[in-house]
Amino acid sequence: MADIVHRIGVIAPLDDVYRAITTTDDLAAWWTRDTKSQDDTLLFRFGDVGGFDMQVKEADPAGRVRWLVTDGPEEWIGTDVNWRLEQRDQYTIVLFSHEGWREPVEFMYHCSTKWAVFLLSLKELVETGQGRPAPDDLQISDWH
Amino acid sequence: MADIVHRIGVIAPLDDVYRAITTTDDLAAWWTRDTKSQDDTLLFRFGDVGGFDMQVKEADPAGRVRWLVTDGPEEWIGTDVNWRLEQRDQYTIVLFSHEGWREPVEFMYHCSTKWAVFLLSLKELVETGQGRPAPDDLQISDWH
Numbered sequence A, B: 001m002a003d004i005v006h007r008i009g010v011i012a013p014l015d016d017v018y019r020a021i022t023t024t025d026d027l028a029a030w031w032t033r034d035t036k037s038q039d040d041t042l043l044f045r046f047g048d049v050g051g052f053d054m055q056v057k058e059a060d061p062a063g064r065v066r067w068l069v070t071d072g073p074e075e076w077i078g079t080d081v082n083w084r085l086e087q088r089d090q091y092t093i094v095l096f097s098h099e100g101w102r103e104p105v106e107f108m109y110h111c112s113t114k115w116a117v118f119l120l121s122l123k124e125l126v127e128t129g130q131g132r133p134a135p136d137d138l139q140i141s142d143w144h
Helices: A014-020 A024-030 A106-128 B014-020 B024-030 B106-128
Strands: A002-011 A034-038 A041-045 A051-060 A064-071 A080-088 A091-101 B002-011 B034-038 B041-045 B051-060 B064-071 B080-088 B091-101
Touching (some): A002 B106, A014 A024, A014 A106, A024 A034, A024 A041, A106 B091, B014 B106, B024 B041, B091 B106
Antiparallel strands (some): A002 A091, A034 A041, A064 A080, B002 B091, B051 B064, B080 B091
């Protein structure tokens, strides 16, 4: 098993960051514009290349969110996306992990860098009101 | 053991990317301006917060570079930084890994995101001639 981990600090109250990872309007403003929800599942789509279904397994406003990937690329299915938020002075610290990859395949390398790019988009959204969601996200390689 | 992994694609010949990770002038232009070499070791410094000594264990112009961390933060010592370069059409694909962390501590989360930021600085340097090395690197949190 292999995990992707990241840490950013957002200059904003914890509640604002919590909202950015739990409401479809905010998720659409930093990850992908095509974000919907259906029952307990978030549906993230990226045009022709597909997307991810994430079942919300935990959403605690104290700062804990967990999604289980129920559909998407084969390598993602069954993996877990975890968010831990902690307020420290003027920062909300975001500890992010995408856990349970069966193998550290090249696609995982790509997703790790891409998560960093989207987390910085989240930071920008909360701090400035303007994120950079797909399809206008920063292209990092031939895999976009 | 835990590893950081990343993937970027640089629109440039492999030789240009190889040079960017093997010459002190180029390393200073995307990672930290205070980069020197001494015998077989690269010395990266970040002002008051310290830095890293990396012994070059492998440097193969075909696209394989490996550094062993011999001095720096306790969590880094003994870890390995690996670079694999592959030319694919107009891209040089960079598969990066920082391997052998004893525990996935919060500092590792930070370093993972920070590596992504610096890899994008490397990409910019090679593609445009202008990177964003420390101390002018993008600040991602209270830990810089």
